Amino acid sequence: MTLNAGDQVPELRVTPDKYLPHRYAGASGDFNPIHIDDEFAKAVGLPRNILHGLYSMGLVAKANAALADGDPRALKRLSVQMRGMGVPEQEIVVTGTVKSADGGRVVVDTVAAQGETTLIKNAEAELAL
Amino acid sequence: MPLKTDAVGKEWPGTTYQVGREKIKEYANALGIENPVHFDVEAARAAGFRDVVAPPMFAVVYSSPAVAPAILDPEVELNFAAMVHGGQAFEWDEPACSGDEITTATKCLSIEEKDGKGFYVFETNSVNQDGAQVARGTWTLIVRGV
Helix, strand or coil: CCCCCCCEEEEEEECCCCCHHHHHHHHHCCCCHHHHCHHHHHHCCCCCCCCCHHHHHHHHHHHHHHHHCCCCCCEEEEEEEECCCCCCCCCEEEEEEEEEEECCEEEEEEEEEECCEEEEEEEEEEEEC | CCCCCCCCCCEEEEEEEECCHHHHHHHHHHHCCCCHHHCCHHHHHHCCCCCCECCHHHHHHHHHHHHHHHHCCCCCCCCHHHEEEEEEEEEECCCCECCCEEEEEEEEEEEEEECCEEEEEEEEEEECCCCCEEEEEEEEEEECCC
């Protein structure tokens, strides 16, 4: 696939189900109760249990890897800022635009959002394609 | 009270993580990643990997255990209860495959106050059993109300 600056990354849409934070907690080892205990999350002032920021970053990595048909060797660098809080049972949309393409090195700007809330911003991915 | 910055430059000894097929599968399933190289050893070998290969962001699985002792170190004095994960970066080299033993060391790069928040930046460096660089991580943790 030849990519040029300004090209769009295929959009990734995922709706994490109610128990996704529990599965991600098990997969990642991060059992912080704000992610898996709704009552605890509310008691510390959150709207409900929230998604792991690194899960959202994982979706950004997945969306970028799609440019290389999912080849895990393609992603060389990914740098993100985590902002709004993600919640289960609402669709996440990951979009991206190619910032530069120089030979096999492609740099992509990616955003992950849930409704009006930006979860991941200033995400810059570098891929070797 | 000014932010305590004594821990800047401090390094924590490496922790070792053994990568396994079932853990890679569990991670890939949680993210909805479907490439068979993460599930099937034959598919992974056909694609040139030693064994089932981890998705890049599996780096959090093998490197997080090395960050925890740094965050909780009393010398760092990081208020864990008011902490949010503000930013994260990884650079990848050698892929992580099942059977690998990955050792991750952590260093405190900076502690700075900005707009009433504390910004704690840690770096992790992960190498495999052959000494090959696997991933380098930069973890930015923000503490509100310092």
